[in-house]
Amino acid sequence: MTGARRQFVLRVASLAIIVLVWALGAMAAGPRLLPSPLAVLSTMVEEAASGALFLNIAITLVRVGVAFGIAMLAGTALGILMGRSRTADDLFDLPLIVLLNLPALVIVVLAYIWAGLTETAAILAVAINKFPNTAVTVREGTRALDRGLDEVAQIYKFDRVKRLRHVVLPQLVPFIAAAARSGLSLVWKIVLVVELLGRPNGVGFEIGTAFQLFDVARILAYALAFVAVIVAIEFLMVQPFERRVTRWRPRAA
């Protein structure tokens, strides 16, 4: 346990150093450009007390969750299809490459133009940004599937659902987890842009408003509160899930 203790101490130390550097920077730059950690904290408390902070974070989280879910499901399905079928691969490869290289901003702006400044447009724009990356990652995993286990499933007459659940998906877990991890951080960043450009609420909208008022304390308060929530999700949900689905893997003693 000394290893875990050491890790904890080092993490706290690095956090303390960041806050210290920030405080020094705030003194040098003045409260208008860079408010002190305490000023940001008090803004955060104010926003929390009024309920606005929680409401905006909740709205943004729902958008992140829905867009992320759509992107992961569609991307995984297309990735498996493309990994298994040559025809599907040849058919979708080029559009996928185009989509992968299309700047997020272009997709967002076009979605708003074509589908109006609506919730659906916002969420779809985010999902479309993430899903090609998931498809490509899962396709790699599908290409590496073990043929031998497929044959076992055939011999013992596994139906489609059983095959997917017990043979295919367990092999894809590392790939889906990699896509999910890079996906979560990508999706929330794009959601903020989408909110800034065309939504009347959410963390991105608040930051946009604060930008117009040059209220740096509010920008930092919202940004840090939201990052804290995302990090908590990563630690409390993504990592335990990964541990659970890979517990069969023999670990180094």
Added chain:
Amino acid sequence: MRLDADITSKLVRAANGADIEVLRDMRLAVEPGRLAALVGPSGCGKTTFLRCLAGLDTNFSGRIALPSEARLGMVFQEPRLLPWRTVDDNIRLAAPDATDAAIDQLLGALRLSGHRKHYPGELSLGLARRVALARAFAVEPDVLLLDEPFVSLDALLAQELRRELAALLGRRPVTTLLVTHDTMEAAQLADTVYVLSERPAHVIDQVDIAIRRIERSAAEVSDIAEDLDRRLGSSHSHA
């Protein structure tokens, strides 16, 4: 269930694009509840033949009399267990209809009772082979296909597993095809031994063993094995 195969030709495409004929006029039949052993030179096409029988490869000319509803048990050259499922789950996934009592008995007979909650990565090769065998028996197969199921185990362990296989077959006879390169193994377990030619494989010799499996003495087994070695050797020099 009777197993009857008549493959006139089976080609495989090599990496360089050329077609290689692996099986030609490969004919054999196994009577219900009997065990036939296939012995033949390495690379002659034994695994290819089993894959055709199992329906894993349907790209051949010829005929296999095996109804599609026939239940198959197969043990591959490697154990091929699902690494992310426990021993118990590996067996139950393949045999969802097996009763708890049947699985208990099977795992007991193969001395796996203490390993039910283990993942395949935690098992030795000998144990993993046992699980593959348990899985094949758990489905109460009509036909059992075994592809060198005891290869690369030490002699003592292989012997132990052969005894366990014989005991399982004694309790519930299954039409079985056993691929092996070990003539002792064939002599010990088979009712009939088919000797195969070099590639393209076909049957060049058939040896029926009259003495029942459980009644064969060690001396008789080694006599039969010696006879098989002779036949294999002479077929080599012809080919």
